[in-house]
Amino acid sequence: MRWEEEIRLKGKVALLTGAAAAIKGEMMGFGGAAVHLFVREGAKVVLTDIRDDLGERAAALRADGHDARYLHLDVTSEQNWAQVVDAVMAEHGRLDVLFNNAGVSFPGRVEDITVEIWDRELGVHARGVFLGTRKAIPAMRKGGGGSIINTSLEMGIVGSPTSPAYSAAKGVITTFTKSAALQYAKENIRINSVHPGYADTPLTARRFNDPGVRQQLLDRTPMGRLGTAEDIANGVLFLASDESSWVTGSELVIDGGMTAQ
Numbered sequence: 465m466r467w468e469e470e471i472r473l474k475g476k477v478a479l480l481t482g483a484a485a486a487i488k489g490e491m492m493g494f495g496g497a498a499v500h501l502f503v504r505e506g507a508k509v510v511l512t513d514i515r516d517d518l519g520e521r522a523a524a525l526r527a528d529g530h531d532a533r534y535l536h537l538d539v540t541s542e543q544n545w546a547q548v549v550d551a552v553m554a555e556h557g558r559l560d561v562l563f564n565n566a567g568v569s570f571p572g573r574v575e576d577i578t579v580e581i582w583d584r585e586l587g588v589h590a591r592g593v594f595l596g597t598r599k600a601i602p603a604m605r606k607g608g609g610g611s612i613i614n615t616s617l618e619m620g621i622v623g624s625p626t627s628p629a630y631s632a633a634k635g636v637i638t639t640f641t642k643s644a645a646l647q648y649a650k651e652n653i654r655i656n657s658v659h660p661g662y663a664d665t666p667l668t669a670r671r672f673n674d675p676g677v678r679q680q681l682l683d684r685t686p687m688g689r690l691g692t693a694e695d696i697a698n699g700v701l702f703l704a705s706d707e708s709s710w711v712t713g714s715e716l717v718i719d720g721g722m723t724a725q
């Protein structure tokens with residue numbers, strides 16, 4: 465058994481978006497894997513998504529004695545954000561961690577990207593992260609600080625050969641994160657981005673399971689394997705915990721070496 469002070473998120477309240485794929489024994493996403501690490505480390509967790517059936521099933525981890533609850537949150541909706549953050553504050557009186565993780569990904573050459581796809585990418589990623597960050601800040605201020613972690617992409621730093629709209633939307637997250645970090649650093653609200661490489665999750669399963677595509681991705685990844693949801697969630701846990709208390713405005717790249725090339 466570990467000593468109490470070794471529990472990394474003890475007493476913290478965490479809100480996670482795009483986190484419904486969090487069921488043990490099924491493929492998890494980054495949000496889902498983070499839910500499990502967060503509760504293991506003593507956090508009270510509010511997981512959210514637009515996939516309500518899956519989210520409700522995931523919140524059944526309460527049965528293992530964890531403090532976890534599911535709420536519907538479409539990250540593009542200002543009204544939804546207000547409802548969810550207000551509900552967290554009413555229940556817990558504080559918000560320490562926000563993991564802005566919801567995402568959608570549409571590959572395609574520039575000429576083939578419709579305005580609808582462009583707006584959807586920018587809506588979920590850019591607008592979603594902005595709305596969440598804006599709503600979380602006053603709540604975190606009440607508790608004397610907090611940590612916001614935004615899921616970008618390795619191609620939110622460099623260009624993408626396959627997915628320009630996705631890459632552009634993730635690029636907005638990269639620079640927005642730094643600007644917001646500067647504005648709230650003095651208030652101990654830390655804001656960082658994570659930049660995953662190719663990882664097996666529900667979002668990528670269909671495309672990455674194509675043997676030809678998989679081999680291409682493996683060839684591009686110096687460490688010779690794709691990432692797991694837990695590879696990413698471990699970095700998120702570090703940023704959520706006080707171990708990263710002097711880290712803000714940074715890009716945590718977790719990609720098996722891909723962006724180092």
Ligand SMILES: NC(=O)c1ccc[n+]([C@@H]2O[C@H](COP(=O)([O-])OP(=O)(O)OC[C@H]3O[C@@H](n4cnc5c(N)ncnc54)[C@H](O)[C@@H]3O)[C@@H](O)[C@H]2O)c1
Nearest residue numbers: 482485493494514538539565566567660662663665666667
């Ligand atoms: N898997 C990868 O290789 C990879 C690499 C880099 C970045 N990412 C990013 O990681 C994040 C998590 O994705 P994942 O791969 O773990 O897959 P995932 O399918 O577990 O997570 C994405 C979730 O976002 C939810 N979502 C979509 N639109 C939403 C909306 N409007 N409001 C709220 N939720 C919404 C989906 O329902 C889904 O549950 C995404 O932002 C994705 O872009 C994934």
